[in-house]
Amino acid sequence: MTIKEAKVSDPSWHLSENSEELTCTELEFSLMRSYEAFGRWQAECLASVSDSVVTGPENALLHLVRMNNRAKSIKELARLTNRDDIANIQYSMRKLCTEGLVEKCGSGRTGVTYHATDKGVAVTDEYSALRKKLLIEQLESQRQFSEKLVEAAKTLNTLSGIYEEATRIAALHRR
Template sequence: MTESNSGDERGDAAQPRRYIVSSSHLVSEQAAELSEFEFGLIIAGNAFGRWVVRCMAAAGMPDLSTLDVLVLHSVYHRARGKRLADICFVLNIEESHTVNYALKKLCRLGLVQRHRQGKEVVFEVTADGENCIRKYREVREACLVSTFSSLGAWSTATWRRWPRTCACSRVSMTRRRARQRRFEGFSRKRRRKLRRLRTQRFLP
């Protein structure tokens, strides 16, 4: 009889939550959700990289990497000449040699040209580069923007409320988890009573 009760108690014991992460050994008990957020950043970053590469390939330049595409757009930004340091600062890249290699590659492909302004080297997009970016924009409008627009018309006011809505959802989720932890700490008899009351509340 005692063994049966202990078995029932083990069955009712709270099961540890399983987190969706890429490195379980890094999950901290104090901030487990942070590992899930990091995993989401990894997935989103890789997905964005594939998207820009395939979008540029559809625009007629299949040999560019993710960094090449980002550097090309950064050089063309506001139609102003950019220095190597400017591009690295905007893209938050510390390894300037990787950006320098991307610029050399874009120059070889005829998409970017370099010239001197005094003692500094400035990069600008060529006519072929502008044509490539224009095609990239057309593909982006046809594939990404149109799909996003089909999800529903979002007004400017809705976009402004979006961060606040996410914050409120996060607070609600935290409160629900706190209530769940308190519920799991109750005795079996009290949990049965709470379940019965919760069920009766929704009955007609």
């Protein structure tokens, strides 16, 4: 059902009392579905080039660790992913270390960082090549899709800020 086809009085959309709320609700459900599809894509693409079994978010952490070929701390990874579940990030990093994809450097005193191992670099290179073949080439075949992606990225970044502010406000309304 498209937004235009949906009726505001549709009882299945308890979150929506008018067309603006319906549009927002449809976007939120689209974001959830996209997030889950993206996570499955990341995990499956990595599994296609490696014997490592990691989730989509763990795959994202691997690529962020490799980004700019510079080691990253847990704090940096949390900031880059807009996550606050530090314990889960730490667990994921231990898992990536066990898989031999990243290596932990430093200590509590000097600061712990993580960098991609040779295996991690090879796997992320293979992932990149498969991603290009299966995803990027398909996206490039879409008419004006590059421009749409740029606009979508800007919109999603704006929404991230709006949701962050709404989260701060919601925290004030806790019972």
